[in-house]
Amino acid sequence: MIRKKGKSLCIFSAKGGVGKTITTLNLAGIFEQIEKKVLIIDMDLSSGGITCALNRPFTSTIYNFVDDYNNNRYKDFQNYVTKYDDWIDLLPSPKDPRQASKIDSKYIEIALDKAIYHYDIVLIDTNHILNEHNLVVLDNVDDILFVMTNDPLDLKNMKSLLSIFRDLEKDNYKILLNNSCNPYKKYFSLFDMKNILKSEIHYTLSSEFFLKNIDNYVMNGKIITLEPKMPNVFAKDYATLMSIAGDMSLESEEENEEK
Ligand SMILES: Nc1ncnc2c1ncn2[C@@H]1O[C@H](COP(=O)(O)OP(=O)(O)O)[C@@H](O)[C@H]1O
Ligand SMILES: [Mg+2]
16 A cells, blocks of 8 residues: 655664663654554664564564565565554564674665655664664654763764764754653753753653663563553653654645645
8 A cells, every 4th residue: 555655753862772762662652642654663773672672573574675675576565564553563673683784775775765655654763873774764764863861971972973964964853852761860951961062952851751660561562652541640751752743743744735
C-alpha cells in the first residue's frame, strides 16, 4: 500500500547514554496515541538497543533489506519490518554486529526513502558516532532531535556538534535536554547551558521523569508512554513529548498544504 509521504525524525546525540533509545520509544508511543503509523528504524547498527527493548521475535533486519536490495531480491518493504502493535513497526538492527560494517550507506538512503511512503512517521534511533551511516541518516531525514544531558562532557561535545551543523548551514534540528536519565546531574543552569551552546534549548524532560523501575519496562518490552497511568503521573513530561510530536506532525501538514 502506498500512502502519502510521511516525515522522518532522527534522534541523535553527541554522547552515549543520554536517553536516545528510551526517548525514541516514548515518542513512538506518543505518535501511536495521536494515531500516526510509526516505523522505528534501529540504526544503532552494532548494539541495537531498540530491538532488544521491544522484545519481539524477528527474522528480518535492515541487513536483510540491504542484502536483498543489492542482489535484486527486494520486493516489498513490509517483508523486513516486525510488528510491535497496530501502530508501531520496527526495522531491527543486524543480528550480528559484523553485518553492520557490510552495510553500504547508499542503501540506508534507499531504506529511508521507501519507509517514508509506508508510514506517517519514521523514527530513527542512532548511536552518537558521526560515521558514514549516521551522516547519511542526518543528511536525509526531515528533522533531527538532539538529546543532551546536564553533563560537562556532553555539553562540550554538543557544542562542537552544533558548530558542525552551523558550518553545514543545517538548521533542521531541535534540542532536548533530558534530565530524566540522571536526576542528580544539575551542575549547570539552563541559562549556562544555552550560553555555552549559543543556542535555544527547545524541550526539557524533567528529573521527575526518572523511573527507578525502568528496567522492568525494558525487560517486558513495554513502552512507558503507552502505560495507562502515564499521562496523569507524568503530566508535564508527557506534555513535552506530545509537543515534540505535535511540532513535527504540524510541520508535515503545513508542508503538504504548500505542495
Ligand atoms: N526516564 C528514565 N528513567 C530512568 N532511567 C532512564 C530513563 N531514560 C533513560 N534511562 C536509562 O539511562 C540509560 C541510557 O538510556 P538510553 O536510552 O539507552 O540512552 P542512549 O540510547 O542515548 O545510549 C539506560 O540505562 C536507561 O535505562
Ligand atoms: Mg541507544
